[in-house]
Amino acid sequence: MNPLIKKLERFTRLSDEDKRILxxxxxxxxxxxxxxxxxxxxxxxxxxxxxxxxGWACRYxxxxxxxxxxxxxxxxxxxxxxxxxxxxxMDHSIGTLAPVTLAQIxxxxxxxxxxxxxxxxxxxxxxxxxxxxxxxxxVVNVGQRTAxxxxxxxxxxxxxxxxxxxxxxxxxxxxxxxxxxxxDALGISAVHVNRTLRELRIAELMTxxxxxxxxxxxxxxxxxxxxxxxxxxxxxxxxxxxxxxx
Amino acid sequence: MNPLIKKLERFTRLSDEDKRILxxxxxxxxxxxxxxxxxxxxxxxxxxxxxxxxGWACRYxxxxxxxxxxxxxxxxxxxxxxxxxxxxxMDHSIGTLAPVTLAQIxxxxxxxxxxxxxxxxxxxxxxxxxxxxxxxxxVVNVGQRTAxxxxxxxxxxxxxxxxxxxxxxxxxxxxxxxxxxxxDALGISAVHVNRTLRELRIAELMTxxxxxxxxxxxxxxxxxxxxxxxxxxxxxxxxxxxxxxx
DNA sequence: CCTGGGATATAACGCACGTTAGGAACAGGC
DNA sequence: GCCTGTTCCTAACGTGCGTTATATCCCAGG
Numbered sequence: 001m002n003p004l005i006k007k008l009e010r011f012t013r014l015s016d017e018d019k020r021i022l023x024x025x026x027x028x029x030x031x032x033x034x035x036x037x038x039x040x041x042x043x044x045x046x047x048x049x050x051x052x053x054x055g056w057a058c059r060y061x062x063x064x065x066x067x068x069x070x071x072x073x074x075x076x077x078x079x080x081x082x083x084x085x086x087x088x089x090m091d092h093s094i095g096t097l098a099p100v101t102l103a104q105i106x107x108x109x110x111x112x113x114x115x116x117x118x119x120x121x122x123x124x125x126x127x128x129x130x131x132x133x134x135x136x137x138x139v140v141n142v143g144q145r146t147a148x149x150x151x152x153x154x155x156x157x158x159x160x161x162x163x164x165x166x167x168x169x170x171x172x173x174x175x176x177x178x179x180x181x182x183x184d185a186l187g188i189s190a191v192h193v194n195r196t197l198r199e200l201r202i203a204e205l206m207t208x209x210x211x212x213x214x215x216x217x218x219x220x221x222x223x224x225x226x227x228x229x230x231x232x233x234x235x236x237x238x239x240x241x242x243x244x245x246x
Numbered sequence: 247m248n249p250l251i252k253k254l255e256r257f258t259r260l261s262d263e264d265k266r267i268l269x270x271x272x273x274x275x276x277x278x279x280x281x282x283x284x285x286x287x288x289x290x291x292x293x294x295x296x297x298x299x300x301g302w303a304c305r306y307x308x309x310x311x312x313x314x315x316x317x318x319x320x321x322x323x324x325x326x327x328x329x330x331x332x333x334x335x336m337d338h339s340i341g342t343l344a345p346v347t348l349a350q351i352x353x354x355x356x357x358x359x360x361x362x363x364x365x366x367x368x369x370x371x372x373x374x375x376x377x378x379x380x381x382x383x384x385v386v387n388v389g390q391r392t393a394x395x396x397x398x399x400x401x402x403x404x405x406x407x408x409x410x411x412x413x414x415x416x417x418x419x420x421x422x423x424x425x426x427x428x429x430d431a432l433g434i435s436a437v438h439v440n441r442t443l444r445e446l447r448i449a450e451l452m453t454x455x456x457x458x459x460x461x462x463x464x465x466x467x468x469x470x471x472x473x474x475x476x477x478x479x480x481x482x483x484x485x486x487x488x489x490x491x492x
Numbered sequence: 493c494c495t496g497g498g499a500t501a502t503a504a505c506g507c508a509c510g511t512t513a514g515g516a517a518c519a520g521g522c
Numbered sequence: 523g524c525c526t527g528t529t530c531c532t533a534a535c536g537t538g539c540g541t542t543a544t545a546t547c548c549c550a551g552g
Binding site for chain 2: 059061063067068069071072082083085086087088089091092122125126128129131132133135136137138139140142143144186187226230231233
Binding site: 424425426436437440441443444 | 498499500501502
């Protein structure tokens with residue numbers, strides 16, 4: 001099933017018509033990308049909204065001297081993103097990590113979807129605000145947390161987000177990235193990521209081998225990472241829609 | 247003049263009617279806040295959209311152990327923010343730094359403004375996307391930059407943003423926060439902020455005394471901070487509006 | 493004028509993390 | 523099977539920044 005529908009349904013009730021429209025959009029212009037290649041680069045003008053159907057991608061910014069910061073992960077069901085409507089040029093890049101299949105939704109089609117359906121408009125507003133909330137938590141993560149707190153926090157975030165689209169099985173999930181990429185997301189060195197993972201492994205909170213993470217003790221891991229899932233806003237919200245202005 | 251209008255006009259042309267509506271909204275329910283108090287706290291349900299008319303505020307998140315991360319500064323003309331429409335509870339707090347005057351715009355009024363005027367709707371979309379872009383740059387700032395790069399980068403950001411609303415005079419601006427608050431925004435200690443400011447002062451790039459920052463050499467400061475203003479999207483954009491779907 | 497309290501300034505010391513280096517494990521190609 | 527490259531893992535050493543402590547400045551209040 002379309003992971004975007006799955007995700008949006010956590011937030012608002014979608015009619016059969018809504019789902020049909022989304023299904024149609026997701027079927028438009030499928031493309032496949034290799035791992036570690038750019039979907040769109042900083043400075044380019046965005047043309048389409050991309051909906052990730054499978055695989056992992058990320059937003060990142062890179063300095064000329066080679067330093068790189070990943071500022072968000074894209075998982076199946078994520079839209080990347082609505083900048084296309086408004087911003088003349090990308091201020092960051094979007095690249096794949098694992099092999100990705102995505103649907104390119106043209107600005108035109110999306111505009112027609114929004115014009116015709118105010119519930120979808122609201123749902124996409126919601127997506128945008130959640131993205132910003134996620135960015136804020138990442139600022140906190142790299143700004144205040146210690147290395148072990150950061151690693152634990154990220155593992156918890158991925159667990160919750162992947163569970164929301166049905167990709168957690170047997171208490172774990174596929175983790176198709178390298179420790180070095182994780183380091184770029186957390187603002188610490190790859191060596192220190194490795195040290196930190198060892199600590200978590202020894203504490204029997206999680207394991208990570210052959211591309212699969214298993215969470216052994218979620219409450220304990222959340223405690224280590226000072227993790228509060230409220231910023232993901234994954235519980236059903238948005239009842240406000242039906243009665244705006246109360 | 248209303249700083250919000252000034253800011254939005256950098257992005258799109260506003261009709262007299264648009265301006266009248268904005269002016270009206272900004273006049274609704276004015277409130278004053280003392281320095282260092284919360285406008286809305288994490289966990290609360292937002293009721294109004296607040297438009298900062300004068301003074302400085304910030305978004306922040308705080309841990310129980312006292313650590314705090316400021317994730318964004320609000321300057322005059324900033325809206326804080328559209329979460330009110332969609333999110334049931336705040337995942338962060340908004341508090342003042344300097345004394346603040348703001349206009350509380352009710353959800354009701356804002357909804358009517360948006361329904362009646364698609365150009366304003368687009369302009370607020372734009373505001374939201376810029377907010378997210380700003381958050382991303384802050385992730386990069388705390389994740390990758392060294393202390394001196396962070397300080398320089400923040401000083402440059404403030405310079406550009408304040409200039410956009412007409413608050414830069416004689417190559418400098420009012421800086422109504424403490425070094426300790428700056429430390430919370432940059433993810434470094436207050437002591438190290440002080441050390442770093444000394445370096446910038448000795449290099450004759452800037453001065454900061456009695457609540458006023460003067461930028462002595464902007465190009466050099468931008469170079470130290472690896473600063474690229476593209477993420478602020480302050481140049482006129484949004485021509486796409488008038489011909490969506492091209 | 494003096495006094496108190498917060499902000500700024502600077503120094504001394506410690507540690508969490510970065511850097512460098514190298515070996516082990518693993519995957520893909522032939 | 524072998525070769526080659528990438529990722530993982532660990533150890534040793536260095537450093538940028540945190541912590542603690544104290545002095546100084548500045549302004550508001552009396």
